[in-house]
Amino acid sequence: MRESRIGAWIAFGIGALYFILPLIATFEFSLRMKRGEYSFEAYRVVFADPRFQASFSYSVGQALATIIVGIALVVPTAYWVRLRAPQFRPIVEFITLLPLVIPAIVIVFGYLRIFNSSSLIPLTDTNLGTDALLMFGYVTLALPYMYRAVDTGLQAIDVRTLTESAESLGANAFTILTRVILPNIRPALLSGAFLTFAIVIGEFTFAALLNRPAFGPYLQLLGANRAYEPSALAIMAFLVTWACMGLMQLASRGLRLPATDTR
Amino acid sequence: MAFLTLSAIAKRFGQNTVVHGFDLAVERGEFISLLGPSGCGKTTVLRMIAGFETPSAGTIMIDGRDVTYKRPAERNVGMVFQAYALFPNMNVADNIAFGMKVAKQPKAEIDRRVAEMLELISLPDLAARYPYQLSGGQQQRVALARALAVKPQVLLLDEPLSALDAKIRVSLREEIRALQRELGITTIFVTHDQEEALSMSDRVVVMHQGRVEQIGTPHAIYNTPKTRFVASFVGTLNMLNAEIKDAATGLIAVEGQSLRLAHGPVGTGSATQCTVALRPEALGIGQAKPGDNVLSCIIDDVQFLGAIVRVKARCGTHSLSVDTFNQAGQPRWARGDKVEIHFAPEHLVVLD
Numbered sequence: 048m049r050e051s052r053i054g055a056w057i058a059f060g061i062g063a064l065y066f067i068l069p070l071i072a073t074f075e076f077s078l079r080m081k082r083g084e085y086s087f088e089a090y091r092v093v094f095a096d097p098r099f100q101a102s103f104s105y106s107v108g109q110a111l112a113t114i115i116v117g118i119a120l121v122v123p124t125a126y127w128v129r130l131r132a133p134q135f136r137p138i139v140e141f142i143t144l145l146p147l148v149i150p151a152i153v154i155v156f157g158y159l160r161i162f163n164s165s166s167l168i169p170l171t172d173t174n175l176g177t178d179a180l181l182m183f184g185y186v187t188l189a190l191p192y193m194y195r196a197v198d199t200g201l202q203a204i205d206v207r208t209l210t211e212s213a214e215s216l217g218a219n220a221f222t223i224l225t226r227v228i229l230p231n232i233r234p235a236l237l238s239g240a241f242l243t244f245a246i247v248i249g250e251f252t253f254a255a256l257l258n259r260p261a262f263g264p265y266l267q268l269l270g271a272n273r274a275y276e277p278s279a280l281a282i283m284a285f286l287v288t289w290a291c292m293g294l295m296q297l298a299s300r301g302l303r304l305p306a307t308d309t310r
Numbered sequence: 311m312a313f314l315t316l317s318a319i320a321k322r323f324g325q326n327t328v329v330h331g332f333d334l335a336v337e338r339g340e341f342i343s344l345l346g347p348s349g350c351g352k353t354t355v356l357r358m359i360a361g362f363e364t365p366s367a368g369t370i371m372i373d374g375r376d377v378t379y380k381r382p383a384e385r386n387v388g389m390v391f392q393a394y395a396l397f398p399n400m401n402v403a404d405n406i407a408f409g410m411k412v413a414k415q416p417k418a419e420i421d422r423r424v425a426e427m428l429e430l431i432s433l434p435d436l437a438a439r440y441p442y443q444l445s446g447g448q449q450q451r452v453a454l455a456r457a458l459a460v461k462p463q464v465l466l467l468d469e470p471l472s473a474l475d476a477k478i479r480v481s482l483r484e485e486i487r488a489l490q491r492e493l494g495i496t497t498i499f500v501t502h503d504q505e506e507a508l509s510m511s512d513r514v515v516v517m518h519q520g521r522v523e524q525i526g527t528p529h530a531i532y533n534t535p536k537t538r539f540v541a542s543f544v545g546t547l548n549m550l551n552a553e554i555k556d557a558a559t560g561l562i563a564v565e566g567q568s569l570r571l572a573h574g575p576v577g578t579g580s581a582t583q584c585t586v587a588l589r590p591e592a593l594g595i596g597q598a599k600p601g602d603n604v605l606s607c608i609i610d611d612v613q614f615l616g617a618i619v620r621v622k623a624r625c626g627t628h629s630l631s632v633d634t635f636n637q638a639g640q641p642r643w644a645r646g647d648k649v650e651i652h653f654a655p656e657h658l659v660v661l662d
Contacts, residue, residue: 204398209397211382211389211391212389213397213408214361214382214383215361215382215383215385215388215457216408216412216457216460217409217412218408218409218412222412227399230399231398231399
């Protein structure tokens with residue numbers, strides 16, 4: 048028993064070192080911009096760079112739009128499949144998994160073929176159109192995570208009975224979705240939203256190939272030309288992701304379990 | 311014309327027919343129970359009345375209006391579910407107010423009605439509590455108040471007591487019945503618990519394999535079951551195979567011992583056999599009254615149950631259960647004793 052516990056701790060220690068050491072090294076390197084002393088100079092330079100502010104703001108805007116459109120697309124779909132068409136569930140799950148197996152570069156070239164300036168829907172003709180195309184691409188990219196988060200949330204509540212009780216009280220489908228279903232899957236929605244945020248903030252392929260000023264291409268650009276700032280940005284990107292994960296944990300703790308007391 | 315009418319309702323799921331030609335006429339203010347084992351189609355009938363299932367055939371009329379193909383929201387029917395189905399994100403007051411808010415009623419009217427409903431279910435202090443802060447019994451009371459708040463024409467109760475423990479179940483069923491009487495609301499109650507159905511209802515519909523076996527008052531269902539299924543499902547029953555000796559006068563024989571029916575004739579045409587049923591509590595042991603039927607039996611077992619003494623006796627190939635009150639001075643029967651079991655002819659029920 049004791050031996051197996053020691054073994055487990057050794058395995059855990061090796062794993063932790065594997066993940067943490069590169070981070071520590073990156074963090075340590077990001078503090079060495081000034082010769083002979085540790086400082087946050089690299090971070091100051093990054094924050095002072097107007098391109099950082101512009102690209103980060105752009106990606107945050109994209110992430111928020113992606114979350115809104117993703118929720119608007121996924122919630123009704125997952126709700127409908129669970130309630131009325133459970134036989135289509137494997138098909139919908141397969142479709143939502145496709146972005147995991149099709150490389151982002153393939154998806155974006157597909158988009159460019161369909162939505163280029165000589166197509167029927169020439170979204171790439173304007174900046175706004177290209178921004179919209181990028182956002183739809185992000186929706187696709189985040190689909191596996193958003194769908195699973197929402198579906199798990201729906202699984203935790205009795206969708207059918209809640210829907211039927213609301214229907215019997217006179218509610219229509221929109222009222223049921225917005226006032227009964229959405230508030231009760233809030234923790235799942237937040238989980239999906241934070242995952243989407245984390246994915247969009249660091250995404251490179253879509254933004255670079257559509258030539259949009261997002262945070263991912265800025266990271267790459269800086270990495271190719273500077274020494275210490277990319278390390279500072281990498282640490283900041285990790286912090287954003289960890290903050291999202293932490294918020295997801297907080298959100299999932301807010302999930303109220305239905306009472307099973309029969310008194 | 312009845313207030314709620316179900317005419318030749320049928321429901322098929324693919325090749326499987328779960329409700330066959332179901333007819334029911336419910337008067338205004340009546341409390342009807344649909345009673346039957348799991349899978350007999352009682353919940354499907356209820357769901358068709360609510361509008362959650364569309365009948366494959368037949369019509370549903372409420373107060374003279376054909377609602378067969380109306381959406382649930384258009385039927386003005388309140389429903390209480392076994393799983394409470396309170397909205398977890400809303401407190402008690404908001405749950406009760408939900409239907410009225412959907413109907414866009416004035417706030418003052420909603421507040422007044424919520425307070426009235428909370429009084430009605432005796433939970434006036436719990437308006438701000440959330441469902442997870444309530445016990446099962448309290449949740450079901452709130453669910454009832456929520457269904458009643460919109461003043462439905464018909465109240466549907468889908469096994470609302472099944473998830474509760476025995477003590478709460480008994481007290482809540484009395485409360486539901488009292489509320490129903492007070493409000494005079496037409497109510498359909500689905501249950502597999504015969505005690506609930508018999509104790510609460512004006513009439514009971516016994517269902518089996520998607521068909522109606524018998525519709526009648528609790529008294530009639532219990533005392534004069536029409537079919538073998540009703541007899542075996544509702545209460546405990548002794549069933550005996552009998553030989554018809556004289557169909558015209560209602561004379562039959564069980565194990566060669568003659569018995570007289572209260573209402574002859576018996577059987578149809580040339581039938582020589584029939585099945586008769588006897589309730590254990592209708593039987594007595596010992597001195598018979600004049601005119602009683604008597605069966606000579608041998609005691610197999612005696613079970614002392616406190617207020618009741620249950621005697622298992624054998625009459626040829628038949629086994630009979632006799633329930634007698636535990637009374638002072640009663641003889642102490644023992645296994646192997648020869649006894650005479652007697653009963654009035656009217657307690658002998660011939661099954662279809």
